[in-house]
Amino acid sequence: MSELRRLLKNAAVRGADYLEGLDVRSVAPDPAALDALASAFGDLPPDGTTAESVLEELDRLGSPATMGSAGGRYFGFVIGGSVPGALAANLLAGAWDQCAGMRIGSPGAAIIEDIACRWLLQLLRLPANAGVGLTTGATMANFVGLAAARHALLSRQGWSVERHGLYGAPEIEVIVGEQVHVSALKALGMLGLGSERVTRVPVDDQGRMLAEQCPPLNDRCLVLMQAGNVNTGAFDPAIAICEAAAQVGAWVHVDGAFGLWARATRQMDDLTHGLEQADSLAADAHKWLNVPYDCGVAVVRDAEALASAMAFHAPYLVHGENREPAQYTPEMSRRARGVEVFAALRQLGAKGVAELIERNCRQARHFAEGLRMREFEILNDVVLNQVLVAFGSDDETRSMVEALQRDGTFWAGGTTWKDRQAMRISVSSWRTTDEDIQRCLDAVDRVLTKNGCP
Ligand SMILES: *Cc1c(COP(=O)(O)O)cnc(C)c1O
Numbered sequence: 001m002s003e004l005r006r007l008l009k010n011a012a013v014r015g016a017d018y019l020e021g022l023d024v025r026s027v028a029p030d031p032a033a034l035d036a037l038a039s040a041f042g043d044l045p046p047d048g049t050t051a052e053s054v055l056e057e058l059d060r061l062g063s064p065a066t067m068g069s070a071g072g073r074y075f076g077f078v079i080g081g082s083v084p085g086a087l088a089a090n091l092l093a094g095a096w097d098q099c100a101g102m103r104i105g106s107p108g109a110a111i112i113e114d115i116a117c118r119w120l121l122q123l124l125r126l127p128a129n130a131g132v133g134l135t136t137g138a139t140m141a142n143f144v145g146l147a148a149a150r151h152a153l154l155s156r157q158g159w160s161v162e163r164h165g166l167y168g169a170p171e172i173e174v175i176v177g178e179q180v181h182v183s184a185l186k187a188l189g190m191l192g193l194g195s196e197r198v199t200r201v202p203v204d205d206q207g208r209m210l211a212e213q214c215p216p217l218n219d220r221c222l223v224l225m226q227a228g229n230v231n232t233g234a235f236d237p238a239i240a241i242c243e244a245a246a247q248v249g250a251w252v253h254v255d256g257a258f259g260l261w262a263r264a265t266r267q268m269d270d271l272t273h274g275l276e277q278a279d280s281l282a283a284d285a286h287k288w289l290n291v292p293y294d295c296g297v298a299v300v301r302d303a304e305a306l307a308s309a310m311a312f313h314a315p316y317l318v319h320g321e322n323r324e325p326a327q328y329t330p331e332m333s334r335r336a337r338g339v340e341v342f343a344a345l346r347q348l349g350a351k352g353v354a355e356l357i358e359r360n361c362r363q364a365r366h367f368a369e370g371l372r373m374r375e376f377e378i379l380n381d382v383v384l385n386q387v388l389v390a391f392g393s394d395d396e397t398r399s400m401v402e403a404l405q406r407d408g409t410f411w412a413g414g415t416t417w418k419d420r421q422a423m424r425i426s427v428s429s430w431r432t433t434d435e436d437i438q439r440c441l442d443a444v445d446r447v448l449t450k451n452g453c454p
Contacts, residue, residue, distance in 0.1 A: 003051075003052075006052075007051050007052055007055065008095070010052065010055060011055055011091075012091065014055065014059045014063075015087075015091075018059070018063050018066075019070060019071075022068045022070060022071030022072075023071065023072075025064075025068060025408075026068070026407075026408025026409075027067070027068040027069075027071065027073055027074050027408055027409070027410055027411040028067060028068070028405055028406075028408055028411050029064060029065045029066060029067060029068075030064060033061075033064035033065045034065050036061060036064075036065075037061045037062065037065040040057075040061050067411065068411070069081070069411075070082060070431070071429075071431055072429055072431035072432040072433055072436040073409060073410035073411070073432070073436050073439065073440060074410070074411050074429065075410060075411065075412040075424075075425040075426050075427060075428075075440075076411050076412055076413045076424075076426070077413065077426060078230070078257065078258045078284075078287045078288070078385075078386075078426045078428050079287065079426070079428060079429070080286065080287045080288055080289070080290045080428040080429050080430075081290050081429040081430055081431045082290055082291060082292045082340075083290045083291070083343075083344050083347055083348060083430050084347070085343040085344060085346065085347030085348075086290065086291040086292060086340040086341075086343045086344040086347070087292055088343070089339050089340050089342070089343030090291075090292045090339070090340050090343075092339075093335070093336050093339040093340070096109075096336065096339075098335075098336045099333050099334070100113065100325055100334055100335060100336035100337070100338065101324075101325055101326035101329075101331060101332045101333050101334050102324060102325070102326055102332070103320065103322055103323075103324055103325070105333075106336065109325075109336035109338065109339065110322070110323070110324075110325055112336065112338050112339055112342050113134065113325055113336070113338030113339075113341075113342075114322075114323060114338075115338075115342055116134070116338040116339075116341040116342040116345065117132035117134070117323075117338070119341075119342070119345045120132060120297055120299075120341065120345070121299070122350070123263075123264050123345065123350055123353060124260060124261075124263045124264065124281075124283070124299070125263055125276060126263075126276055126281070126299055126301075127276070127301055129303060130299050130300060130301050130302075130303060131148075131299070131300045131301075131302070131303030131304075131305075131306035131307060131328055132297065132298065132299050132300075132328065133297075133298040133300075133306065133310070133325075133328030133329040134285075134295060134296070134297060134298075134325070134328075134329065134337050134338055134341065135295075135296040135297070135298055135329050135330075135331075136294045136295070136296060136331075137284055137286065137294050137295070137296040138183060138255065138257035138282050138283065138284040138287075138296045139183040139186060139187060139296070140187075140296055140298075140329070140330065141257075141282030141283065141284070141296035141297055141298040142183055142184045142187040142253070142255055142282045142298075143187040143190060143191065143330070144280075144282070144298035144300075144306070144309075144310070144328070144329060144330065145253045145254075145280030145281065145282050145298050145299075145300060146184075146187050146188060146191055146193070146222070146224070146253055146280070147191060147309040147310070148279075148280050148298075148300040148302070148305045148306040148308075148309045149222050149251040149253055149279065149280055149305075150172065150191055150193065150222075150309070151305050151308050151309040152251060152279070152302060152305040153172050153219070153220055153221075153222060153251055154169055154170060154172070155305075155308070156219060156249070157169075157170040157220065162308070162309065162311065165192070166192045166193075170220060171220065172193060172220055172221070172222055173199060173215075173218075173220060173221045173222070174188060174193055174194075174197065174198045174199070174221075174222045174224060175198065175199045175201060175214060175215065175217075175221060175222065175223045175224065176198045176199070176200055176201065176223075176224045177200070177201050177203050177207070177208070177209035177224075177225065177226065177236055178200050178201065178202055178203045178207075178209075179203050179207040179209075179226070179229055179231075180198075180200075180224060180226065180255075181226060181230055181255055181257070183255075183257075184224055184226075184255050185198075188224075193222075198224075199215055201213050201214050201215075205418075206229065206232045206234035206380060206381055206383075207229040207231060207232050207234050208229070208234045208235065208236050208237060209225060209226075209236040209237065209241070211236075211237045211240035211241055211244070212240075214241070214244065217244055217245055217247075217248050217250040218248050218249075218250065219248055219249035219250060220250075221245070221248075221250035221251070222250070222251045222253065223241055223245055223250055223251070223252045223253070224253050224255065225238065225241050225252060225253070225254055225255070225278075226254065226255040226256070226259070227254050227255070227256035227259035227260050227262070227271075227272065227275055227281075228255075228256055228257060228258045228259020228260070228262070228384060228386075229259075229386075230257075230386075231380065231386065231388055231415055231417050231422075231424060232380035232381065232383075232386055232388065232417075233259065233380065233382070233383055233384030233385060233386035234380070234381070234383060234384075235259055235271040235272070235383075237274075238254070238272070238273065238274030238275045238277070238278065239273060239274035239277075240274075241274075242274050242275075242277035242278055243274075243277070245279075246277065251279045251280070252277070252278045252279050252280075253278065253279065253280045253281070253282070254275055254278045254280070254281040254282065255282050256275065256281050256282060256283050257282060257283060257284045257287060257296075258283075258284060258287045258288045258384075258385070258426075258428065259271070259272075259384060260272075260275070260281060260282075260283035261283065261287075261288040261289060261353070261357055262357060262384060263275065264350070264353040264354045264356075264357050265354040265357050265358050266354075267354075267358055267361075268357075268361075268383075268384070271383060271384070278301070279300065279301050279302065280298065280299065280300045280301065280306075281298075281299045282296065282297070282298055282299075283296065283297045283299075284296050284297070285297055285337075285340070285341050285344070287428055288356075288357065288360075288385075288428050289341065289344050289345075289353065290344060290356070290428075290429065290430045291337075291340040291341055291343075291344045292340055294337070295337045295340060295341060297341075298328070298329070306328055307327045307328065310326075310327055310328055310329060310330065311327060312326070312327075312332070325338075356430050357385075359432075360385045360427040360428055360429070360432065361384055361385050361427075363385075363427045363432055363434065363436075363437050364382055364384070364385045364386065364387050364425070364426075364427040365382050366434065366437050367387055367425055367427065367437050367440065367441070368382045368387045368389070370437070370438075370441040370444075371387070371389045371441070371444070374441075374444065374445070374448075376389050376390065376391055376392075377389065377390045379417050379418070379420065379422050380417070385426055385427045385428055386424065386425070386426050387424075387425040387426075387427075388415065388417050388422040388423070388424055388425075389422060389423050389425065390420055390421065390422050390423075391423070394420065394421040395421075397414070397420075397421040397422060397423065398414065398421055399451070400423070400447070400451075401413070401414045401421075401423050403447045403450075403451050404423070404443065404444065404447055407443050407446070407447050409439055409440060409442075409443035410436075410439075410440045410443060412424060412425045412426070
């Protein structure tokens, strides 16, 4: 066997051992493992070493220091694992090492991306001629969608923002819900639209924008709504917002980092209906589609607006009649992240994605019911994959979150919801089984008995 072959096989075997080991280790890394990693290396060594020993070192020191988020009992933030087909594709695409920004740089990667984008639109039931860009994540997908919005709203006023910038430009009014995600505000800041120069619309008890309290719209308004509140999982009312916007030519952007995937099933039409009317949407494939980090998806109904916002020209970069990946994202050179999207969709099929979404939502309800049966308060309507639970007073909740994280059976973080401390549980992995949920509830019982709290 050649050395390279042995090395890559070794990496694959170590990866498999790691993933299998997640079932029996603590989800959070042992503090001792973090210390060992942090103190293992001094200054940059002048001499190199073998690739084999780099791999051995990383596995020995790095693997125990990881968060077990690739396993079935990590419920922090909204993370998701990697479906096997997408992980394997990631390994293969690593070997390919394609520069996927330009078709001429990798015609094959561009074709795979074309297919992945077409399938994404079909899965999400969005217009087939919409523009799609594959970004690093939802922050950048929000950035891309909002850049297309900025382009379209200002070009209608006769202003090219790409050429002339925002100095002296007609004003755009940006309207957000009180519960807008920080990443969308960050994107507004990066676009010169201002993270604080926004009109905030009040929300209801689940964090949904109250459409009737939206200010009057016009064709210089950009409404930024969300599909999937990061705490409750609630959706802003898409039909009301999109219809009001369509009447006057306002632009609607949807931050649907995880919630947009609910469109893969028909079971949640009550939440997702109307989103197909939005002008631009952002989602995270590394969240609920369960592809490896990193991959976000930006969809813009007017593909021309997206391509104009991301356009670039150089004499040595000749654009053909086919879609150029880099015309749809900020980056030029980048990895071929369409490969994993392709692989996840190919492995699961439309039905498999729907089943994944439905199963995680059912598991979230089961988790919530189990906690409620133990007399804990569920603070949200569990309409999606998010559960907010309070274990008593704020102090009791804080100490329970810490104790559960230390116990290591599962990991979920703390949050504040309506001035109360809560644990935030997000079920977003293909690997989570019903038995995993039961193991988590057993852990809650065990930690309660041990701590005698609350
Ligand atoms: C995760 C998330 C984001 C940010 O996505 P990144 O992939 O971390 O950039 C934006 N909006 C919502 C609602 C999210 O859940």
